[in-house]
Structures are given as structure tokens and as C-alpha cells.
Amino acid sequence: AQSVTQLGSHVSVSEGALVLLRCNYSSSVPPYLFWYVQYPNQGLQLLLKYTTGATLVKGINGFEAEFKKSETSFHLTKPSAHMSDAAEYFCAVSQNSGNTPLVFGKGTRLSVIA
């Protein structure tokens, strides 16, 4: 069975500082990996995804993530935090053979301090 662990339910950074949100996954087959962002009382929006190919994936709003198979990780980073980045972030995994829905982590709430 697949699973996702997001380390830290709440991360706080200063405006302009590096953002690092951690995600580790468990999958018996090569995974598809996703990061989503959710603003209060809204649905989820896709930030970026890893399917195959380049392990460093660039997404919207300056975010990127690196797939590290040896570490079973897919951490999300942004060089410089902006106030508008304050939201909840979810990591998700699925099998690349299809046939199973996405499994989501519990989420990490990002706060940005002025």
C-alpha cells in the first residue's frame, strides 16, 4: 500500500526566507508524486508533479521539488517566501501503473511572517 508522510504539520518562515516542506512516500512501484496548495475554504490547486524524466520539477509560483528515489522523498522548496505563500500544502502519491487513486499526506500549514 502507498502512503505519504509530511514532516511538520506547521512550518513558519520569515518573508524572503527559504521555504522547505518535507514529504516522504512509500510505494512498492515507481510512483507519480504531486504537490497541491489549498487556501482557506477553497479546493486544492496543483503546484507541480513528478511522473517520469527529470527529477527536479518546477511548478507554479516559484516552487520546485526534487524526486530522490534513494531517500523516497519529494520535498518542496521555494528560495524566497512571500506573504501570499501562506496556505496549506499537501503531498500526494499514486502508482504510475494506474488503477489506484491519489493518496494524500496530512498536510503542512505554512505561515509567513513579515
Added chain:
Amino acid sequence: DGGITQSPKYLFRKEGQNVTLSCEQNLNHDAMYWYRQDPGQGLRLIYYSQIVNDFQKGDIAEGYSVSREKKESFPLTVTSAQKNPTAFYLCASSIGFKGLNYGYTFGSGTRLTVV
């Protein structure tokens, strides 16, 4: 514009009543999903459907029911058997069940409160 519409945005239900949440998409997606979100719990899968007239139970299907009579629509009924129905409900769709490299498109959610 294509997208997923969930209605209503806020819903109040008395204990013992069934209530139906609407989810409509005009993206021509084959697969649709219902997730439940509680604080600190992430998203938990209730039901999903890969094709019209077919659906599968997710991890927390007890107390819920769905139908998929049309490709565009995947309503969720929260029955009186659901012991703790107060939550934020999210509907999503994807191009095809094996087309997961595109990810999901989500609706804006329905917040259900039992009063």
C-alpha cells in the same frame, strides 16, 4: 471555462437527515472522486468512479452513498448512518484513471455542518 462545480458551498443538516452534495464537471473527465477533509487529517477518500454506472468504495465509505448516471455528475449522499458528518467535502476529477500524470482538478468544496 471548464471546471468542477460543487454546490452548495455551505450546508447545514439536522441529525438524522440525509443530505446530497452536488458535483458537476464540464472537463470531459472520465474519473471522479469524493474526499473528506478534517483538520489535521488530510484528505481521505470516500468513493471514486472510473466510468459511468460504476464506482468503488474508498477508505471511509461507511455512511455515504454515490451514483454516477452521467459522466458529468457524481453526487454524494451523506446518510443518517454517518456518525460524524461535519467536515469539508471535496470533489475532484481526472482525465482517465490511468492518466494520473495530469493530476486532479478539484472543486471549491462544500462545508457540511450538522446542527
